[in-house]
Amino acid sequence: xxxxxxxxxxxxxxxxxxxxxxxxxxxxxxxxxxxxxxxxxxxxxxxxxxxxxxxxxxxxxxxxxxxxxxxxxxxxxxxxxxxxxxxxxxxxxxxxxxxxxxxxxxxxxxxxxxxxxxxxxxxxxxxxxxxxxxxxxxxxxxxxxxxxxxxxxxxxxxxxxxxxxxxxxxxxxxxxxxxxxxxxxxxxxxxxxxxxxxxxxxx
Numbered sequence: 001x002x003x004x005x006x007x008x009x010x011x012x013x014x015x016x017x018x019x020x021x022x023x024x025x026x027x028x029x030x031x032x033x034x035x036x037x038x039x040x041x042x043x044x045x046x047x048x049x050x051x052x053x054x055x056x057x058x059x060x061x062x063x064x065x066x067x068x069x070x071x072x073x074x075x076x077x078x079x080x081x082x083x084x085x086x087x088x089x090x091x092x093x094x095x096x097x098x099x100x101x102x103x104x105x106x107x108x109x110x111x112x113x114x115x116x117x118x119x120x121x122x123x124x125x126x127x128x129x130x131x132x133x134x135x136x137x138x139x140x141x142x143x144x145x146x147x148x149x150x151x152x153x154x155x156x157x158x159x160x161x162x163x164x165x166x167x168x169x170x171x172x173x174x175x176x177x178x179x180x181x182x183x184x185x186x187x188x189x190x191x192x193x194x195x196x197x198x199x200x201x202x203x
Contacts, residue, residue, distance in 0.1 A: 041106030062174030063119035080191030098130030
């Protein structure tokens with residue numbers, strides 16, 4: 001048996017004695033211990049027709065009861081004649097006001113967990129908001145091509161995945177209900193329609 005004495009106290013760590021043995025707390029990629037009750041959820045939308053000049057496209061908000069960590073977002077789209085669109089991942093600290101949205105509910109990865117209802121809110125815009133929420137800034141941006149809807153495999157061949165754990169080495173944390181992550185565009189997109197997905201954890 002080996003004893004390890006603390007430099008700052010009289011505490012002694014005894015190796016190979018069960019009652020005082022060293023213990024390791026494993027952490028997941030999102031920075032939470034595996035011992036914490038963590039649920040993973042995902043949403044995948046059908047084809048959503050956007051506004052002619054869309055602003056906010058797709059949104060996930062934080063929660064009153066849980067810390068939301070967004071792992072990745074994906075999207076794909078079509079348009080009338082094909083257009084390159086800039087997409088911004090924006091962080092907001094207050095919600096948009098007005099507009100028309102379609103809500104979606106998180107599907108748990110583990111349906112046997114004690115609590116399966118997601119607390120994060122997810123929705124897509126079909127008509128623009130009237131007043132924008134307070135923007136903290138853009139976390140990521142890209143340009144995506146929306147091919148003509150008549151192209152046979154338009155959606156299948158043009159999926160953009162934004163994996164925050166690969167880009168930043170960690171998820172985007174939304175600690176409260178007014179913490180918002182959105183996909184935003186802002187240019188004319190005649191006949192644009194999108195499918196979206198988002199995956200996140202809650203602790």
